[in-house]
Structures are given as structure tokens and as C-alpha cells.
Amino acid sequence: MDSIKEFYCIPDTCRDQHLPMAPRYAAPFRDHGIRGVGLHEVVPPYEIRRLSFSWHLALITYSGSAEYECMGKSGVLEAGQIWVGPCDTAYRYAATNNWKFVSAALYRSHDFVHLEDSVFHQDIANSTVPLIYSIEAYLQESAATNVPGSKMPLGLATYISKAIIRNLQVEQSGGVSRMRLRLSKLWEEVNANPGAGWKLPTLAKKMHMSIRQFQRIMKENYSLTAEGMLIRIRMEHASELLRATDLTMIMISERVGYHCPFAFSKAFKRYFDTPPATYRRNSATLKFEDE
Numbered sequence: 001m002d003s004i005k006e007f008y009c010i011p012d013t014c015r016d017q018h019l020p021m022a023p024r025y026a027a028p029f030r031d032h033g034i035r036g037v038g039l040h041e042v043v044p045p046y047e048i049r050r051l052s053f054s055w056h057l058a059l060i061t062y063s064g065s066a067e068y069e070c071m072g073k074s075g076v077l078e079a080g081q082i083w084v085g086p087c088d089t090a091y092r093y094a095a096t097n098n099w100k101f102v103s104a105a106l107y108r109s110h111d112f113v114h115l116e117d118s119v120f121h122q123d124i125a126n127s128t129v130p131l132i133y134s135i136e137a138y139l140q141e142s143a144a145t146n147v148p149g150s151k152m153p154l155g156l157a158t159y160i161s162k163a164i165i166r167n168l169q170v171e172q173s174g175g176v177s178r179m180r181l182r183l184s185k186l187w188e189e190v191n192a193n194p195g196a197g198w199k200l201p202t203l204a205k206k207m208h209m210s211i212r213q214f215q216r217i218m219k220e221n222y223s224l225t226a227e228g229m230l231i232r233i234r235m236e237h238a239s240e241l242l243r244a245t246d247l248t249m250i251m252i253s254e255r256v257g258y259h260c261p262f263a264f265s266k267a268f269k270r271y272f273d274t275p276p277a278t279y280r281r282n283s284a285t286l287k288f289e290d291e
Helices: 023-031 110-115 129-144 151-166 174-192 200-206 211-222 226-244 249-255 261-272 276-290
Strands: 007-009 015-018 034-042 047-050 056-063 065-070 073-078 081-085 091-095 099-106 120-123
Touching (some): 034 129, 056 073, 065 081, 081 091, 099 129, 110 211, 129 151, 174 200, 174 211, 174 226, 200 211, 200 226, 211 226, 226 261, 249 261, 249 276
Antiparallel strands (some): 007 047, 015 034, 034 099, 056 099, 065 073, 065 091, 081 120
């Protein structure tokens, strides 16, 4: 990109609307790894340049077109396509005509590791019409209801989340897909019980591989070592427990596989660049502001 500065140009005639994420009805989004969703109808000279964010940004075009630049690549975003600006990466996108799209900010999680360090841009398999209708309905229902746990916005949030995630799947050959499926099942098992004493030899044995072969397959499929993936899963669980519970640091450290709170605190700070206690205080402040 020509500029290394962040830049935002959003004309007054544009619709740049983000879905409410109040905890009482937006839980399905977080459960699916989605930080936020937006519905946009924009025209030139609409343009966004970002240097780096800690989440992925997925754009689903349903009408019109735009251009993008990312990681030395450039191209056109057309109707019926999804594009992702990876986390920790500079990128630019701009409307080339009347452009309508859905945006989704995705948490950095093991479910989305295939989006990291590369440009994800492909056609989507299904019509975007049901997705757009669901988003419009969610906007109306979330504004109309004050009832905790209302089923209508909850159901819509679930559908919207699944529709977005479905379009982020990678089209792969049969052999690669089978291997990815085996790895996915393994890490789902770890994700279900991160506090267990998972060790590299145990994980490799479950895959019926040598440690060396297992590490090679991990790097090929996730660009991570097995240890890196294990840490990521444990830290994601820890961050959720810090945000959503009043559990002590000792209890949280044990639940994510650290029998020493000091070791947990050190690992958490290394991963998130902030101590767990500070992370909890900051999260509580943000939650209060959202509510």
C-alpha cells in the first residue's frame, strides 16, 4: 500500500450499521468466535486502511464491488464472494461503485488459524439473501425487545453466526480434508478439556504418528506447533473465564492445565501482553460500557 497510516473515509450517504452485542441476546456470536457483525451500504469514495488489529475481518459482498490490497496482493471483491483481512496485518479496501456487504470481526482462535498470514478470498456456496434478511430482522428484534433471553434475537444470532462460519470453510482435496478433519477432532477434544495433562507424546499417539511427523502435519495445516496450539486453546479458555466468571486465579489456572498460578500468570502475560488480573479489570470495564 502507498500509505502506512490508518485512514477512514465514510461518506455521510453510507449506511455503516453494526449489530448490537448486548450479552442478553448476542451470546451465539461469541460462542461462534464472532466479535461483531456489521451491515454496510456504501459508495465511493468510501475507503478503509488499517495497519493492524488483533482480530480477522471478513467481508461478504452481496451487491456491487470493491478493490483491496493486502500482503502485496490486490484484487476485486465481487458479489457472492468472501474476503478476509487477517489479524496483525495491514490492508486496504475501497468501494468502486454502490457496494453492499456484511462485515464480521472474528476472534483470533484455533478455529480460524487457516485465515492467518494469507489472503482468504473465494466464492461463497450459498445465496446471501437469507443472511441479509436475518441481519435486518436481528436489528429490528434486538431494538424491540427488552426481555432477557428472548428467543427471537437469540435464534437469529445463531443463524447469522453459522451462515458466516460456513462461508469461511476452505475448499480442499479429499486427502487434505481427511487429515484436517482428524486434526480438528483432536483439537476439539483438547478444547473440551483444556485442563487435562496434555503432552506432545500423548497428542501424537492419538494421531497415530511419531512426534516429528505430528509436528510437520501441524505446521502444514495450521502454521503452528502442537505446543503453540495447546497454549492458544488454554489461553482462550482462560480469557473467557476471566471475562465471564469470578473464579480465583488458582481455580482458573487449574481449569486450563496449569497447576502453578505463577506459571499460568507468566504464560498469560506472554500471550496477551497483559497480566490476567489487569485483563479481568479491563474486560469488566468494557462489559459495563456495553450494557
